[in-house]
Amino acid sequence: MTRAAIDDVLPLWPLQEGLLFQTLYGEEKLDVYVAQILIDLDGPMDAGAMRDSVATLLRRHPNLRASFRYEKLS
Numbered sequence: 001m002t003r004a005a006i007d008d009v010l011p012l013w014p015l016q017e018g019l020l021f022q023t024l025y026g027e028e029k030l031d032v033y034v035a036q037i038l039i040d041l042d043g044p045m046d047a048g049a050m051r052d053s054v055a056t057l058l059r060r061h062p063n064l065r066a067s068f069r070y071e072k073l074s
Helices: 014-025 047-060
Strands: none
């Protein structure tokens, strides 16, 4: 997957600000707003097909490409 240009830069919505605050406030605790799934695969895996599938998924659903950048205030 090649690196694409930034689609847009938007300010956080109030709910997103709250989620970010909760995540930063409880740095050492589990983030209840993040889900992670671990899957064990048996047998051979086609790494190229997996890479292509993820690239297609990210092209089709731009919200999955979203990220939040912030500067830590001292």
